[in-house]
Amino acid sequence: MTVVSVDKDPANRTMTLVAEFDAGVDRVWQVWSDPRRLERWWGPPTYPATVEEHDLVPGGSVTYYMTGPEGDRHRGWWRISAVESPRRLAFEDGFADADGAPVADQPVTAVEVSLTDRPGGGTRMEIRSTFPSTEAMEQMLAMGVAEGFTEAVGQIDAILAEPAVR
């Protein structure tokens, strides 16, 4: 199991996911710091990401687009708020219009990544994703679906098949 814990806090609109990898911190950092590696995992296989700008410095930005099955492009951007190579990265993640300009009235999530050494080897990666508002959360997730995050569907079906929540 790679994902070791997921904590979802609807009241604070935050999801915290912890994953563990056998690779060391430096190698895990590269999946974020190397645009060619980043684009191999950011988008789902049906909507692969292409990273254009990639400037991991505070105030810097990353711009990317995801290409859908019909050739449709969906642009996004990160604005970097903190970088402590190779252990910490914080950024805002938002949507952009066709020209790559941030769309003002669309939701932005704050993402915090931290990498720590796992006792006995390997890396622990913690991702904290926070929505600024419930509207943003809903909108973002609706768009996530539009961008083809369809692997979620199977999971939701499983959740809905569970017994009722208390």
Add this chain to the structure above:
Amino acid sequence: MAVDAPRVLSGSEVRADQVFHALADATRRDIVALVLQGEHSVSDLARRYPMSFAAVQKHVTVLERAGLVTKRRHGREQRVSGRVETLRHARGLLDRLEAVWRGRVERIDDLLAEPATHSTDPAARPPAGITRTDTEGAPT
């Protein structure tokens, strides 16, 4: 009840904001927990909380609008019961974010399983030695 089945990807999503707003309040969460276990009248609920009947009724209205509870008339009473499927839908939204990140983590894992030197054009690498900075006002 259950006319709009909890299809998370359907139009029922428009309610999500109301759902989270409704659940952001402790009294309302408590009411939901209660009425999910069984029907309660509004006056019964009002006795449980140190607030007026009108205030409790207002909470119930917020919950009803969010689709979390339903109200029905029983004689002179208004009875409230919980709607399980809406709650599941709210949870489903965060679950979906989780699924997005689980997919990403899986792909990172695949990537890391490749030989270390594979597939990266050194020219495309970002400059080494990214500047270390003090983060500005970022709580840890």
